[in-house]
Amino acid sequence: GAVVSQHPSWVICKSGTSVKIECRSLDFQATTMFWYRQFPKQSLMLMATSNEGSKATYEQGVEKDKFLINHASLTLSTLTVTSAHPEDSSFYICSARDMAGAFFGQGTRLTVV
Amino acid sequence: KQEVTQIPAALSVPEGENLVLNCSFTDSAIYNLQWFRQDPGKGLTSLLLIQSSQREQTSGRLNASLDKSSGRSTLYIAASQPGDSATYLCAVTDSWGKLQFGAGTQVVVTP
Numbered sequence: 001g002a003v004v005s006q007h008p009s010w011v012i013c014k015s016g017t018s019v020k021i022e023c024r025s026l027d028f029q030a031t032t033m034f035w036y037r038q039f040p041k042q043s044l045m046l047m048a049t050s051n052e053g054s055k056a057t058y059e060q061g062v063e064k065d066k067f068l069i070n071h072a073s074l075t076l077s078t079l080t081v082t083s084a085h086p087e088d089s090s091f092y093i094c095s096a097r098d099m100a101g102a103f104f105g106q107g108t109r110l111t112v113v
Numbered sequence: 114k115q116e117v118t119q120i121p122a123a124l125s126v127p128e129g130e131n132l133v134l135n136c137s138f139t140d141s142a143i144y145n146l147q148w149f150r151q152d153p154g155k156g157l158t159s160l161l162l163i164q165s166s167q168r169e170q171t172s173g174r175l176n177a178s179l180d181k182s183s184g185r186s187t188l189y190i191a192a193s194q195p196g197d198s199a200t201y202l203c204a205v206t207d208s209w210g211k212l213q214f215g216a217g218t219q220v221v222v223t224p
Contacts, residue, residue: 001159006156033208034212035221042216043202043214043215043217044157044202044204044212044214046213049211093156097210099174101132101145101159101206102206102212104149104157104158105156107154109154
């Protein structure tokens with residue numbers, strides 16, 4: 001099946017700094033990618049839809065100025081958590097679709113200290 | 114607004130027993146339904162994808178059924194093994210490609 005690669009798999013950062021997470025579709029082109037967040041013992045919640053060459057669409061309650069999404073090519077979308085705070089600590093995961101369904105990256109465990 | 118519910122939230126069975134995991138959704142206008150497996154701290158692994166026009170899908174010991182009209186899907190895992198211990202998530206896809214996830218069922222298979 002299709003492969004989606006996400007990097008880094010875990011990151012620890014200081015409060016107030018920014019963190020960039022990359023999501024790549026390795027063997028297919030993805031005009032649309034999705035970013036999810038998962039808090040402990042909760043399900044994945046869609047944060048935003050990333051569209052190649054245009055602005056991302058954010059779900060209600062997600063701050064677009066805090067979670068910057070860039071989808072500069074058909075194989076790469078990035079999520080930047082700006083001015084991170086401890087409450088941003090979570091598991092972030094990206095997804096891209098092809099005809100066979102949705103495929104997910106490995107996820108990024110973000111810890112803000 | 115689509116809501117996806119998974120019952121039970123947790124399940125513990127002895128090795129060899131069959132597992133039955135339930136997923137229900139409120140809006141039957143779905144594009145497809147997928148079952149995923151998630152190991153602690155890891156990403157998602159897609160197990161089965163059922164298109165909205167299909168009734169079931171099978172892969173090895175896994176079988177998933179879909180009754181779109183009643184908003185239900187069931188994942189059956191035959192002859193469970195300790196390696197099947199994980200959280201199982203179902204998700205429905207709308208026509209835009211967005212997934213709506215259930216909260217998951219945490220499965221423990223004891224040797």
